[in-house]
Amino acid sequence: MAKVEIKKLSLIGLKSEEDEIIKALHKLGSVEIIDVKSDPESESLTKVESNVLTEDYQKYSTLISKSDFTLSFMDRVSPYKKGLFEEKASYTENEMKDMLDDSEAALVMDKCKSLDDELSRLKNEEVKLTNTLQTVEPWEPMDIRFDALKGTASSNLYLGSMQKVYYQDFIDSLKQESDRIYIEKINEVKELVYVLVMAHKDDDGIVDEALKNYSFAKADTAGLKNTPKEEISDIQEKLSQINQKREEINQEVLTMIDTRPKIQIINDYAKVLLDREEQNKKLYKTDYTFMLKGFVPVTFTDKVEKTLKEMTDTISIEFTDVTEEDDVPTYLENKKLVEPFEMVTNLYSPPSREDLDPNPTMAPFFFVFFGLMLSDAGYGLVITLGALFLLKKMKPQGMMKQLMQLMVLGGISTIFWGVMFGGYFGDLLSNYIKPIWLNPIDDPMTLLIFSFVCGFIHIFAGLGLKAYRNIKEGNVFAAVFDQGFWVILILSLVCLALPAARPIAKWVAIAAVIGLVLTQGREKAKPIQKLFSGVTSLYDITSYLSDILSYARILALGLATGVIGMVINTVARMLGTNVIGYVFMIIILIGGHIFNIAINALGAYVHTSRLQYVEFFGKFYDGGGRLFDPFRIKTKYTNYKESEEI
Amino acid sequence: MDISLGLVYAIMGAALAVLLPGIGSAIGVGRAGEAAAGVVTEDPNKFGQTLLLQALPGTQGIYGLLTGFLIMMKTGIIGGGLVDITPHMGLMILGTALPIAAVGLLSAIAQGKAAAAGIGIVAKRPEELAKGIVYAVMVETYAVLALLASILMLFGLGI
Numbered sequence: 024m025a026k027v028e029i030k031k032l033s034l035i036g037l038k039s040e041e042d043e044i045i046k047a048l049h050k051l052g053s054v055e056i057i058d059v060k061s062d063p064e065s066e067s068l069t070k071v072e073s074n075v076l077t078e079d080y081q082k083y084s085t086l087i088s089k090s091d092f093t094l095s096f097m098d099r100v101s102p103y104k105k106g107l108f109e110e111k112a113s114y115t116e117n118e119m120k121d122m123l124d125d126s127e128a129a130l131v132m133d134k135c136k137s138l139d140d141e142l143s144r145l146k147n148e149e150v151k152l153t154n155t156l157q158t159v160e161p162w163e164p165m166d167i168r169f170d171a172l173k174g175t176a177s178s179n180l181y182l183g184s185m186q187k188v189y190y191q192d193f194i195d196s197l198k199q200e201s202d203r204i205y206i207e208k209i210n211e212v213k214e215l216v217y218v219l220v221m222a223h224k225d226d227d228g229i230v231d232e233a234l235k236n237y238s239f240a241k242a243d244t245a246g247l248k249n250t251p252k253e254e255i256s257d258i259q260e261k262l263s264q265i266n267q268k269r270e271e272i273n274q275e276v277l278t279m280i281d282t283r284p285k286i287q288i289i290n291d292y293a294k295v296l297l298d299r300e301e302q303n304k305k306l307y308k309t310d311y312t313f314m315l316k317g318f319v320p321v322t323f324t325d326k327v328e329k330t331l332k333e334m335t336d337t338i339s340i341e342f343t344d345v346t347e348e349d350d351v352p353t354y355l356e357n358k359k360l361v362e363p364f365e366m367v368t369n370l371y372s373p374p375s376r377e378d379l380d381p382n383p384t385m386a387p388f389f390f391v392f393f394g395l396m397l398s399d400a401g402y403g404l405v406i407t408l409g410a411l412f413l414l415k416k417m418k419p420q421g422m423m424k425q426l427m428q429l430m431v432l433g434g435i436s437t438i439f440w441g442v443m444f445g446g447y448f449g450d451l452l453s454n455y456i457k458p459i460w461l462n463p464i465d466d467p468m469t470l471l472i473f474s475f476v477c478g479f480i481h482i483f484a485g486l487g488l489k490a491y492r493n494i495k496e497g498n499v500f501a502a503v504f505d506q507g508f509w510v511i512l513i514l515s516l517v518c519l520a521l522p523a524a525r526p527i528a529k530w531v532a533i534a535a536v537i538g539l540v541l542t543q544g545r546e547k548a549k550p551i552q553k554l555f556s557g558v559t560s561l562y563d564i565t566s567y568l569s570d571i572l573s574y575a576r577i578l579a580l581g582l583a584t585g586v587i588g589m590v591i592n593t594v595a596r597m598l599g600t601n602v603i604g605y606v607f608m609i610i611i612l613i614g615g616h617i618f619n620i621a622i623n624a625l626g627a628y629v630h631t632s633r634l635q636y637v638e639f640f641g642k643f644y645d646g647g648g649r650l651f652d653p654f655r656i657k658t659k660y661t662n663y664k665e666s667e668e669i
Numbered sequence: 670m671d672i673s674l675g676l677v678y679a680i681m682g683a684a685l686a687v688l689l690p691g692i693g694s695a696i697g698v699g700r701a702g703e704a705a706a707g708v709v710t711e712d713p714n715k716f717g718q719t720l721l722l723q724a725l726p727g728t729q730g731i732y733g734l735l736t737g738f739l740i741m742m743k744t745g746i747i748g749g750g751l752v753d754i755t756p757h758m759g760l761m762i763l764g765t766a767l768p769i770a771a772v773g774l775l776s777a778i779a780q781g782k783a784a785a786a787g788i789g790i791v792a793k794r795p796e797e798l799a800k801g802i803v804y805a806v807m808v809e810t811y812a813v814l815a816l817l818a819s820i821l822m823l824f825g826l827g828i
Contacts, residue, residue, distance in 0.1 A: 370799035576813045633806045
C-alpha cells in the first residue's frame, strides 16, 4: 500500500497496428505516455519525426471548434441548465462514433454557424441605422426633403450644427458682411443648434470663413432623400424589422436545442479522438515500426501486457526500472478508508520520489481532529447524510468524489465526538441527553489538555515518520540524534509536570539536552562551531512549544460550534411565545443551524488541514511530486461506457 | 430595578467583543471580496474557490459574537435574571473581552489582506488553492488563541 513503484514501459510494434494499440491503451487508462524526444534513454535516436499534422488531426480539431462554437451559441440563446443532481449520460464508443456521422447534428452545426453570421450582419446593420438615426433626428422640425436641399446656380446651401453660445455672434458677424445671407435655426438640442445657411455664391469666402471661425460642423446627409420625418420613421421601421428577425432566429435555435446532447457527444468524442492523434507526436517511428515509452505503476503492468498481447503477437513489451534522470510521477494506492484523505495531501503537494506516502498516518488524525472541531452529533448526521446523498445522486468524479467521501467520514467522527460531548444541534437536547464524557463549556481545561495531548501524539507521529525515512535512507544516527533526542526531551519536559515522575524526568531531560548539544553540530568542521550549533539548536524548543499550543484551536473551534448553536437555540426559544413566534422560531432554528454547519464545517476543514500542513508535514514531508496522469479517456458532457462486446 | 455599575462594565465588555471583531471581519471579508470579484470577471468558474478564501476573515466576527454572547449569558442579560455584579467583577468581565476584541479586529483585517493575496494565487494557479488558504489560516491562529484566552478567563471567573 501507499506509494506504488513505477515501471517504465518500452513498447515496439508494427506501424500498421499503431492505431489499434493506442486505442487500447487509451481505454485501459493505465499508462502515462512520455514523449520519446524528452526521454533520456532515447537521446541517441536522432531520426525522430517532428510529426506532421495528419489529416485526421485536422478533421477532429475542426469538429471540436465547430461543436464548441455550436454549444456556446446555443448557450447564448438558451443557457444550458444542468440539474444539480443530474447524472451524465453514458455512451459506448460505438454509440459516440455513430454520432460523428449523424446528419442532423452536422446540419444543426452548419445552421448555427450561418445563423450566427446572420446575427452579426443584423448587428452591423443596426449600428449603422442607429448612427444615421442620430444624425437625422435633430432635423425633424425641418419640413424639406433632403434631396431638395441643394444650392442653386447662384447660391450655396449649408446644413450643420454649432455650439449654442456662438450662434448669436455667428449671425451678427455674417449680417455685418453681407445682406444676401439667409440663416434659419432648425432645432436646438442640448448645447447645439442646428442651422440652415443659404448664401449667394459671391459671398462664399465670407461664409466659409465664418463657418470655420465658429466651428460649424457640416451635417452628413449623404444617402438621405426624404424629409427628416419620413427618414426617421423609415429607420425605425427597419430597426423593428431587425429585432423581429433576431427573434425569429432565436426561435429557430430553440427548435434545434434538442440536438444539444448530440453535439455534446460529438464534442466529447472528437476530443477523445484528437487525444489519440496527439500521442502520435510522442512516438519514435521507423518505416514499419513505432516505439512508445511510458510510465506504468507496477500494479498495472500485468494488465497492460495481457491486453496488448491478446491483441497481437507482433509486439514487444518491456518493463524496466526507472532511472535517476526520469521524471517519475507519483501513484498512490491506499485502502478505501484512507483514499479520500489523499485529496488533503494532494492539495498541499503530492509526495515526491523520496517522500513517504503520508496519507495512511495522516488519515486518522484528520478524522479525529475534524470531529473534535465540530463535535455535534446533529451536525455530523446532517453532513454525513448530505454527503452520502450527493455521492449517490451526482456520482461525482475525482477530487469532488474524494471531498464528499471525506465529508462522510468527517461527519461520522463529528457524530462520535458530539455524543461524547453532548452536542445535539447546539444544546437543543442537552436536557434529555447527557454527555458521555464531558461538556466542554463546563470543563474547558480538561478538553484543552486533551487537545495538547492530541498535538503531542500528532507531532511525535511526524517525527517518527522522519526517523523512519532517515533509517530507510541509511541515516540511523540522524534518526536517533535529530528525532529521538527531541522526543525524549519533550516527553521528559511534559513529565516534569507530574510530581511523581519529576526526579527521574529532570535527569532524563538534562541528558537529552546534553545529547542534543553534542550531536546537533556534527556537520560542522571545527569543535567550537560544533558546540555553537549544538547550543543554538536548543532554540528549536520554541518551535515545538508553538506547535503544541497551536492545537488549542481544537478546543476553541469545538467551543465555537457549541456556543453558536446555543445562541441560535436561545434566540429561537425567546421567540417561541405565540403562534407567529413559533413560525419564526422554526425558521431561525433551521436557518441558524444550517449557517452554523456551513461556517464551522469550513472552519473545521481548514484548521484541520492546517494542523496537517504546518505542524505535521513540517516535520518530515517535502512534497513537490507530480501525480501520475495516465493517457485515459476524458469527457466533459458525457460518461464513457465500456461496450459490452469487449 | 437597580442597575449595578458592574453590569454596566460587563455590557461594555460584551459590546466591545461583538463590535470590534465585527468591524474587522467586515473589512477583511470586503477586501477579499473585491479581489475575488476581480478574478471572477476573468473566469466565472473560480467563484467557489474564491468564495472559500473570502469566507476566512469572517470567523473573527463570529468569535466576537460568541464571546459577547457568553458574557450576556453569564450576566443574565439574556436568559433572564440579571446577576448582581460588583464593579470589580464587571471590570474583570470587561477585561476578558479585550483579547478577542482587539486581536479579532486587527487579525481579521490582516487576514483579509492575506486572503486577497491568496485569491491572487487562485487567479493564476487555481490548483494551488490550498496554499493560499494556509497563508490566510496562519493569521487566524492568533484570533483563535485570543478567543481561547477570552473564553478561559470568562469561565475562570466563576459567575
